[in-house]
Amino acid sequence: MALQFTKEKAPLTPKAIQEAEQRLGRKFPEDYKRFLLEHHGxxxxxxxxxxxxxxxxxxxxxxLIAYFLGLDGKHETIADYLVSYEDRIPRDTIPIARDPGGNPILLTLGGKNQGKVYFWMREHEPEDPDEVQEYDYLGFVANSLDEFLGALTDPP
Structure with a gap:
């Protein structure tokens, strides 16, 4: 089954993506930029x-993915999730989607894990706030956004 999207916003322009990177203070990987040019939320x-x-x-x-987060909008944007989870997710990640319970799916923007996709879950969050930034508390999903999108399937 080919990947299809419902309830998405209009795709972004290269200029809008660049402005979002500046606003968020983060540089997006090329595969994520390509994704945003085709799909926005x-x-x-x-x-x-x-x-x-x-x-x-x-x-x-x-x-399950409830939906991909948008770069703009009235609620549940990437910026909203960054504010909510800034001290709970590794600093070199950005939330790009969420599950039905609100747990973010993260894309790594730098470091040794650059480009990889992870899943953050409340039930695995450590009690010690100094440990929250560790990758040990994230579920590994894929080596890249393209791999992640290509592996999406109906759950068993």
Whole structure:
């Protein structure tokens, strides 16, 4: 099944993406920029994804994307999620989507994990706030945004 989107906003222009990068103080990977030129927010179908459970021995689980976050709008934008989760997610990540419970799907913007996709879940958040920035508490999803989008499927 080809990936399709519902409830998406109009695709962004290169200028709008550049302005958003400046406003957010983050440089987006090229695959994410290409994605934003075609899709801006919205619900994907299929919407299921597999991830490796945090702090496990490779144990996998399934989750769903409720929708991809937009760069602008009245609510639940990337900027909103950055404010809400700024001390709870690694600083070199950006929330690009969310599950039905509001847990963000993150894209890594720099460092050794650059371009990788992770899943943050409240139930795996450490009690010690100094540990929150660690990747050990994130579920690994994919090595790139393109890999992530290509792997979306109907959940089992």
């Amino acid at each position: 919205g619900h994907p179908e299929p919407c299921g994804f597999e991830f490796v459970q945090p702090r496990s021995n490779g144990e996998k689980d399934w989750a």
